[in-house]
Amino acid sequence: MQNQAASAPQPVVSLALDSPDLALAYERTSDPQFKHGQILVKALNIGPGEQVLDLGAGTGRLGAYVAELVGPAGQVIAIDPLPLRVDIAQAKAKPNLEARVGRAEDLSQFASDEFDVVYLNSVFHWIADKPRALREIFRVLKPGGRLGLNSADPHRLHQFRRHVAEIFNEQGIDAPANATIPVDQQELQALLSAAGFVHVETRHHTLVDFHPDVDSLIAWSRSSSFGNSLASLSNIQQTQLRDVLAQRLEPFRTPDGLRLERYLIFATARRPAVAGASG
Numbered sequence: 001m002q003n004q005a006a007s008a009p010q011p012v013v014s015l016a017l018d019s020p021d022l023a024l025a026y027e028r029t030s031d032p033q034f035k036h037g038q039i040l041v042k043a044l045n046i047g048p049g050e051q052v053l054d055l056g057a058g059t060g061r062l063g064a065y066v067a068e069l070v071g072p073a074g075q076v077i078a079i080d081p082l083p084l085r086v087d088i089a090q091a092k093a094k095p096n097l098e099a100r101v102g103r104a105e106d107l108s109q110f111a112s113d114e115f116d117v118v119y120l121n122s123v124f125h126w127i128a129d130k131p132r133a134l135r136e137i138f139r140v141l142k143p144g145g146r147l148g149l150n151s152a153d154p155h156r157l158h159q160f161r162r163h164v165a166e167i168f169n170e171q172g173i174d175a176p177a178n179a180t181i182p183v184d185q186q187e188l189q190a191l192l193s194a195a196g197f198v199h200v201e202t203r204h205h206t207l208v209d210f211h212p213d214v215d216s217l218i219a220w221s222r223s224s225s226f227g228n229s230l231a232s233l234s235n236i237q238q239t240q241l242r243d244v245l246a247q248r249l250e251p252f253r254t255p256d257g258l259r260l261e262r263y264l265i266f267a268t269a270r271r272p273a274v275a276g277a278s279g
């Protein structure tokens with residue numbers, strides 16, 4: 001492979017790489033995120049009448065599912081910084097579901113003490129200023145309100161990312177920077193506690209996906225990362241990587257497709273019911 005990745009940029013998440021095609025592809029291919037989103041939502045025990053903020057909602061698939069759980073007396077507000085994805089989410093709007101542009105670090109469009117539940121599904125590892133985002137989430141949650149999130153594990157890369165990194169390593173090429181900014185379980189617990197959350201519980205999950213082929217796997221990764229995955233590679237490098245990856249992942253082929261594992265850290269926590277209380 002051509003060694004052009006040596007000058008790869010530092011990890012910076014760009015919100016400018018999204019496109020109509022990537023946004024539509026995410027709506028079509030995000031079954032993996034939808035499935036682990038359902039696990040997250042179950043842990044939060046969301047019920048009828050609750051006010052819920054879906055933070056980093058993408059195209060709104062999970063938000064629409066949660067709108068069914070809160071029913072007509074509840075409300076889900078789904079926000080995301082990518083306007084193209086918000087448009088797709090807003091096409092699902094109904095009286096108890098609304099999508100807006102917004103980001104975790106600035107929730108000034110919401111009053112304090114507004115939500116029973118805030119969740120971030122596959123979003124936390126994209127946020128650069130995590131303490132600021134958690135301060136904002138704490139503020140908009142009602143006292144006693146629940147937070148749920150899941151986040152990539154820096155110590156256990158998605159099998160796709162691990163193989164990509166190994167291919168670069170074997171060829172003596174600096175891997176392009178991984179745009180995500182993951183924290184490990186200890187760091188996550190410390191961040192949540194420092195922001196004032198209580199009843200902090202974290203746990204590891206291994207998730208298994210079946211991708212039809214290597215092209216759909218790469219397309220899923222690009223749409224999930226709104227264009228950040230492997231963004232610094234030239235077209236020639238991308239083609240070469242695809243071909244090497246296709247060979248390398250052949251042993252993972254099953255009758256259901258390429259079987260690959262992902263690893264996420266799930267966390268739930270609460271804002272204390274009374275100011276200054278510890279539980």
Ligand SMILES: C[S@@+](CC[C@H](N)C(=O)[O-])C[C@H]1O[C@@H](n2cnc3c(N)ncnc32)[C@H](O)[C@@H]1O
Pocket residue numbers: 030033034037055056057058059060061062079080081082085102103104105120121122123126127128224225226
């Ligand atoms: C993998 S998608 C997950 C989308 C959705 N939560 C789902 O379950 O399908 C990651 C989302 O995080 C959003 N995101 C990135 N940075 C963010 C930030 N600072 N605040 C809120 N959302 C952010 C992206 O725009 C993108 O839609």
